[in-house]
Amino acid sequence: MKPTPSRLAMVPFVSVENMMRLVHHIGLEKMLADLTDAVEADFARWQVFDKTPRLASHSAQGVIELMPTSDGEVYGFKYVNGHPKNTREGLQTVTAFGLLADVETGYPVLLSEMTILTALRTASTSAMAARHLAPENARVMAMIGNGAQSEFQILAMKQVVGIDTVRLYDSDPAATEKCARNLAGSGLEVVQCTSPEEAIEGAQIITTSTADKQCATILTDNMVGAGVHINAIGGDCPGKTELHRDILLRADIFVEYPPQTRIEGEIQQLPADYPVTELWQVIRGEKPGRSEARQITLFDSVGFAIEDFSALRYVREKITGTDYYQDLDMLADPDDPRDLFGMVMRARQDS
Ligand code: NAD
Numbered sequence: 001m002k003p004t005p006s007r008l009a010m011v012p013f014v015s016v017e018n019m020m021r022l023v024h025h026i027g028l029e030k031m032l033a034d035l036t037d038a039v040e041a042d043f044a045r046w047q048v049f050d051k052t053p054r055l056a057s058h059s060a061q062g063v064i065e066l067m068p069t070s071d072g073e074v075y076g077f078k079y080v081n082g083h084p085k086n087t088r089e090g091l092q093t094v095t096a097f098g099l100l101a102d103v104e105t106g107y108p109v110l111l112s113e114m115t116i117l118t119a120l121r122t123a124s125t126s127a128m129a130a131r132h133l134a135p136e137n138a139r140v141m142a143m144i145g146n147g148a149q150s151e152f153q154i155l156a157m158k159q160v161v162g163i164d165t166v167r168l169y170d171s172d173p174a175a176t177e178k179c180a181r182n183l184a185g186s187g188l189e190v191v192q193c194t195s196p197e198e199a200i201e202g203a204q205i206i207t208t209s210t211a212d213k214q215c216a217t218i219l220t221d222n223m224v225g226a227g228v229h230i231n232a233i234g235g236d237c238p239g240k241t242e243l244h245r246d247i248l249l250r251a252d253i254f255v256e257y258p259p260q261t262r263i264e265g266e267i268q269q270l271p272a273d274y275p276v277t278e279l280w281q282v283i284r285g286e287k288p289g290r291s292e293a294r295q296i297t298l299f300d301s302v303g304f305a306i307e308d309f310s311a312l313r314y315v316r317e318k319i320t321g322t323d324y325y326q327d328l329d330m331l332a333d334p335d336d337p338r339d340l341f342g343m344v345m346r347a348r349q350d351s
Contacts, residue, residue: 014325016115018325032156036124038313039125046278049306050069062213077098078097085213099112114311118303124307141204142206143199144199144209180192200223205230208235216240220246231301235302251298254298255277255299256278
């Protein structure tokens with residue numbers, strides 16, 4: 001007879017299929033709003049977390065990263081890649097999975113796909129930043145880069161900030177068409193544009209989410225007028241930026257975790273001691289967000305481990321008592337904890 005693993009040794013696993021079921025069960029826009037609140041709640045208790053810049057392994061084609069953190073009770077990490085050339089081969093630029101563990105025992109308590117969850121949490125983090133930094137009554141958003149992240153970014157801004165119009169631009173018109181098609185029926189006015197200049201006309205929020213393994217200049221200084229809020233999410237690696245340096249010099253810059261953003265974000269173009277504001281301080285009311293109408297605010301987003309931690313904890317809570325997961329036999333669990341060898345040998349008789 002095959003040994004049956006105990007319940008404790010079983011790890012709930014959320015597959016891509018189950019994540020999609022969960023999204024539809026909760027409702028995409030509701031989940032984006034919930035995740036915005038979940039990330040914000042964890043940013044508000046920033047000091048309790050273990051923080052470290054993510055561990056990146058670079059290659060000519062892309063990067064593979066590990067992103068760990070812990071709040072002392074629960075530990076989490078995400079595996080994520082970024083390979084801009086992948087879409088040409090029918091593969092995604094970004095894929096991810098993540099894990100939560102109980103700090104007390106070290107035992108994993110959740111394993112989950114995170115390609116979809118990353119798109120959701122990145123969009124929710126952008127919306128959280130915009131909630132504090134965008135001009136009041138911002139209604140028009142420009143979305144530059146209309147790939148995998150784009151619809152999520154737009155719908156989070158609709159749900160959390162209340163935009164009613166989005167102006168799309170991508171260097172590949174097929175991506176813009178795909179994005180517009182996916183947003184039909186969303187209640188947003190969707191405008192397809194043929195240049196970044198046209199896309200940012202009249203926009204109070206500009207989000208850049210392009211993928212290129214180089215320092216690109218998606219926005220130049222003369223394109224950006226006073227009073228806008230920019231979410232730059234595509235520049236997230238050394239040597240991979242989206243904004244001209246002069247925009248950074250005119251903007252007030254807000255970041256997640258400076259030791260990581262100084263390596264990976266737009267601010268890698270600036271001196272290492274250039275002043276930036278940490279978003280958690282704005283959320284706690286310790287530093288101002290937007291303080292005047294003509295101010296240019298920039299959220300230099302690179303994606304930080306706490307956002308993944310918040311998203312994984314949210315998923316763990318939501319799947320409890322549902323069938324949106326499978327039990328995974330991924331922990332060896334001998335009856336006598338010191339007799340791992342004996343358990344392996346008994347399996348030979350059973351096999
Ligand atoms: P994707 O490859 O699906 O989409 C990127 C889009 O950018 C493509 O449609 C491409 O045609 C377009 N593009 C490339 N160069 C352009 C240019 N010069 N002008 C206009 N459009 C251009 O990638 P994705 O999954 O949507 O990710 C986008 C970027 O966001 C990536 O760089 C990724 O690493 C980054 N990202 C950041 C975070 C974060 O937390 N900050 C999270 C996820 C992804």
